Amino acid sequence: xxxWTRRLRAxxxxxxxxxxxxRAEILLWAIxxxxxxxxxxxxxxxxxxxxxxxxxxxxxxxxxxxxxxxxVTIVWVIHHFEYLVVSGRLSPQLLLPVDPVWRYxxxxxxxxxxxxxxxxxxxxxxxxxxxxxxxxxxxxGPWVPGWGALVGGALACMAAFTLRFLLQYTFxxxxxxxxxxxxxxxxxxxxxxFLSGMVAPLEVFPAAxxxxxxxxxxxxxxxxxxxxxxxxxxxxLRGFVTLGVWIVALAVVNRVVWIRGLKHYxxxxx
Amino acid sequence: xxxxxxxxxxxxxxxxDNLSKTYRVxxxxxxxxxxxxxxxxxxxxxxxxxxxxNLVIEPGEVVGFLGANxxxxxxxxxxxxGLVHPTxxxxxxxxxxxxxxxxxxxxxxxxxxxxxxxxxxxLPAGDSLRLNAAVYGIPDTEAKRRTDELCEVLGLGRxxxxxxxxxxxxxxxxxxxxxxxxxxxxxxxxxxDEPTLGLDxxxxxxxxxxVGRYNAQHGASVLLTSHYxxxxxxxxxxxxxxxxxxxxxxxxxxxxxxxxxxxRQVRVELAEPVGAQGLSAYGVVESVDGRAATLRVPRDSVxxxxxxxxSDHRVVDLTVADAPIDEVVEKLFAHADAQGDTHADTxxxxxxxxxxx
Numbered sequence: 001x002x003x004w005t006r007r008l009r010a011x012x013x014x015x016x017x018x019x020x021x022x023r024a025e026i027l028l029w030a031i032x033x034x035x036x037x038x039x040x041x042x043x044x045x046x047x048x049x050x051x052x053x054x055x056x057x058x059x060x061x062x063x064x065x066x067x068x069x070x071x072v073t074i075v076w077v078i079h080h081f082e083y084l085v086v087s088g089r090l091s092p093q094l095l096l097p098v099d100p101v102w103r104y105x106x107x108x109x110x111x112x113x114x115x116x117x118x119x120x121x122x123x124x125x126x127x128x129x130x131x132x133x134x135x136x137x138x139x140x141g142p143w144v145p146g147w148g149a150l151v152g153g154a155l156a157c158m159a160a161f162t163l164r165f166l167l168q169y170t171f172x173x174x175x176x177x178x179x180x181x182x183x184x185x186x187x188x189x190x191x192x193x194f195l196s197g198m199v200a201p202l203e204v205f206p207a208a209x210x211x212x213x214x215x216x217x218x219x220x221x222x223x224x225x226x227x228x229x230x231x232x233x234x235x236x237l238r239g240f241v242t243l244g245v246w247i248v249a250l251a252v253v254n255r256v257v258w259i260r261g262l263k264h265y266x267x268x269x270x
Numbered sequence: 271x272x273x274x275x276x277x278x279x280x281x282x283x284x285x286x287d288n289l290s291k292t293y294r295v296x297x298x299x300x301x302x303x304x305x306x307x308x309x310x311x312x313x314x315x316x317x318x319x320x321x322x323x324n325l326v327i328e329p330g331e332v333v334g335f336l337g338a339n340x341x342x343x344x345x346x347x348x349x350x351x352g353l354v355h356p357t358x359x360x361x362x363x364x365x366x367x368x369x370x371x372x373x374x375x376x377x378x379x380x381x382x383x384x385x386x387x388x389x390x391x392x393l394p395a396g397d398s399l400r401l402n403a404a405v406y407g408i409p410d411t412e413a414k415r416r417t418d419e420l421c422e423v424l425g426l427g428r429x430x431x432x433x434x435x436x437x438x439x440x441x442x443x444x445x446x447x448x449x450x451x452x453x454x455x456x457x458x459x460x461x462x463d464e465p466t467l468g469l470d471x472x473x474x475x476x477x478x479x480x481v482g483r484y485n486a487q488h489g490a491s492v493l494l495t496s497h498y499x500x501x502x503x504x505x506x507x508x509x510x511x512x513x514x515x516x517x518x519x520x521x522x523x524x525x526x527x528x529x530x531x532x533x534r535q536v537r538v539e540l541a542e543p544v545g546a547q548g549l550s551a552y553g554v555v556e557s558v559d560g561r562a563a564t565l566r567v568p569r570d571s572v573x574x575x576x577x578x579x580x581s582d583h584r585v586v587d588l589t590v591a592d593a594p595i596d597e598v599v600e601k602l603f604a605h606a607d608a609q610g611d612t613h614a615d616t617x618x619x620x621x622x623x624x625x626x627x
Contacts, residue, residue: 003407010404014390014397021392091353092388095381096405097373262371266293267353 011103015110026111030118033074036067037126039199044130053203058140060133062201064126065153065226070198071119072112073161073221077104078182081172086179091267105165145231152236153229159243160221164192166250167217173254176261191216197223214238217246281365283459283491284350286325289359291345291515293317319345321515322359329458332485332492334506334523336599342515343495344383347461350493351381363459377406380457384467387448389436395447396432399454406455413454420450424480442473449477453484460484460492466501478504499595511599513606523595530601531593533566536576541584552579561586 001009019026040063044056054062081104084090093100127134136142145153171185178184193199195218202210202223213219214235220242227234297315298308320342327333337343348354349361352368352375361368366375389398403413421428424446431443439447445465453460462481466474482505485492496502502509502523509526511519519526536553539562546555546563552575553567567575572590579585592598 006404006407010401014393014401017393017397018390088386091348091381091383091386094353094371095351095376095379095388096402097376098405262369263355265354267348 007098008102008106011106012110015103015107016113018107019111019114023114026114027118029074030071030115030122033070034067034122036063036070036198037122039063040067040126040130043200054201055137055139057132057135057137059201060130061140061143061230062226064123064130064133065229066198066222067126068119068123068229069157069160069222069225071115072157073164073225074112075108075161075164075168076111077108077165078168078172078185080104080107081169082175082180082182085175085265088267090265094262094265101169104169108161108165143230145229149228149231153225156220156225156228156239156243159240159247160225163217163243163247163250164221166247166254170250170254170257173257173261176264192218192221195219196221197226217242220246280329282326283329283331283364284325284327284493285360285362286323286346286350287360289320289323289325289346289349289361290318290357291320291342291349291354292357293319319515320349320356323512323515323517325510325517325520327491327493329491330485330489331508332482332494332505334502334509335493335495335512336502336509337495337512338603341512343512344463345515346512347381347463347493347495351379351461352376353381377455378457379459379461380452380455381461382448382452382463382465384445384464387436387444389444389447389451391437392435394433395436395439395444395451396428398436398447398451399432402451402454408455416454416456417450420453423483424449424476426450442469442476445469445473445477446480449480456488458488458490460490460494462492462494462496464496465494466496466498474498474500481505499599503595511602513603516606518606519602526602527592527595527598528569530605531598533568533593534572535591535593536565536567536572536579537587537589537591538563538565538579538585539587541586544583 040060043059043063046052047054047056047059052059081090084093090100093103134143167188168185171181171188174181174184195213195216197219202213202219205213220239224234224239224243228236228239293316294314295317296308297313298304323342323346325346335343335346345354349356350363350368352371355369364375364378366372368375368379389395390401399413399417402408403410408416417432418428420426421432426432426443426446431439431447436444436447449465460481465481466477469477478501481492481494484490485505492505494501494505507522509519509521509523510517511526519529533554535556541561543561544558544563546558549555549558549563549565553565553571556564556566565575576588576590579588
């Protein structure tokens with residue numbers, strides 16, 4: 001086992017053990033992040049009575065996919081990092097010969113692993129409550145995602161998680177200068193909420209608005225992986241290229257801000 | 271001699287040259303009015319936490335770093351470990367610039383802070399040790415051997431303290447576990463910031479002995495701050511005293527006592543009570559309590575004064591001691607303050623600091 005594999009395993013082990021300690025909190029988080037399921041109820045009702053491109057079965061399927069995407073791309077690093085900087089508890093991590101970013105990333109994976117059983121139960125509940133989502137209806141066939149959809153969806157989810165993590169962590173680094181960066185990031189979250197397809201699928205946006213939104217990174221974080229998981233046609237090349245470009249750009253910005261931020265760190269209280 | 275030069279031919283572990291750190295802090299009056307005023311017109315001021323510090327520490331040396339709260343000790347330590355970037359000056363630890371945070375340096379140093387912990391609060395200390403072993407690339411069997419060795423010296427049990435969540439440990443047990451975690455990778459330079467803070471006497475002694483033993487076994491350099499003078503006197507031959515960000519003394523502990531406590535304490539118990547007036551011929555009378563008295567006598571005059579006391583009175587008991595080290599340090603601070611008042615523009619280190627012997 002290489003030194004890096006051993007380190008990452010050790011990080012995962014300790015973070016998973018921590019997450020198990022906070023299992024009740026994780027249950028509450030999982031429930032608190034079920035906005036897509038609320039949207040599912042709203043949009044299936046709307047689709048039944050309104051004039052939309054897609055019917056209720058498609059809407060249910062879309063928001064179940066969005067729910068899954070959301071569960072594997074939840075990022076909270078900004079809150080954690082802000083606390084570490086403001087309290088000075090970042091100091092012990094800076095003294096280790098490993099960049100702390102690896103530990104934060106692995107902590108997210110450990111938290112996701114810990115959340116799997118809760119998400120599985122919620123998913124089964126949704127599919128039972130909205131059987132049309134997997135059975136299909138007159139407008140859409142049964143939901144049987146092929147290997148391409150599964151692999152594509154998984155890769156898109158990984159890329160979306162990486163991008164969201166880098167976006168939030170880069171904002172988090174401004175805690176070296178500002179004390180409450182999480183509040184600033186709430187503005188970004190508003191954009192993610194409305195432009196990513198989490199509240200409404202891009203298909204219901206006016207064409208001009210949809211075209212404009214597709215030039216931002218937000219729809220590629222939720223709408224794109226959800227469409228792939230549904231087995232629907234999606235701009236695969238453009239999606240992965242957009243995600244890749246944003247990931248590389250943010251990684252560069254992140255490292256620059258990190259180096260500059262460390263100069264400002266005063267290790268308060270530690 | 272330049273700060274980087276070696277005194278005995280070996281490369282110093284730590285070289286600090288004209289190190290300074292200035293913080294910019296917000297100036298805000300208390301209360302609602304102060305808060306509103308601060309919101310509308312922010313005012314900042316510069317705090318010079320460290321001013322022109324020079325320091326050289328050789329391999330294997332244990333140096334006591336003394337100073338009152340806010341004197342700049344911890345800021346210097348943070349700069350030596352790379353946590354805080356200096357405003358000016360040069361720092362070199364084991365040939366590396368700490369602020370660059372090179373893994374090669376981080377593998378060889380450790381920082382233990384009495385008021386902060388690196389152990390994961392909600393998990394057993396053993397988990398944090400396993401994590402550190404992986405992070406520092408220590409093979410499992412070697413990590414286990416080192417853990418057992420360190421635990422044995424500190425009186426920790428692998429199945430007891432190491433398997434309990436850290437939050438359930440007493441302060442003393444926690445600090446011992448912190449030390450095991452901090453020393454598992456066998457660092458060559460130890461920065462210990464108040465490692466015995468809040469510990470009871472037994473735990474203090476255990477930690478102190480442990481640090482001394484580690485230094486002897488591994489030849490590690492140690493920079494130790496402590497408000498417990500027993501820690502300093504037990505471990506450090508050399509002390510560095512910092513006051514208001516400047517070094518005011520750097521030399522052997524004995525020299526500090528000689529320079530700032532030119533008088534020794536003579537405690538005497540007589541067969542019959544003698545008043546203060548009767549004892550004033552032997553030295554300055556500090557206190558008289560019945561038959562017991564404490565006198566301050568200039569160092570050179572102690573033999574003569576003791577001889578005269580023994581010949582003039584029936585002495586039951588007599589001891590001669592140096593003034594307590596904390597008293598000595600207080601005198602040094604007072605001296606430095608007095609100098610600061612009269613020489614406000616004196617350059618850094620222009621006070622009592624002198625080149626190392």
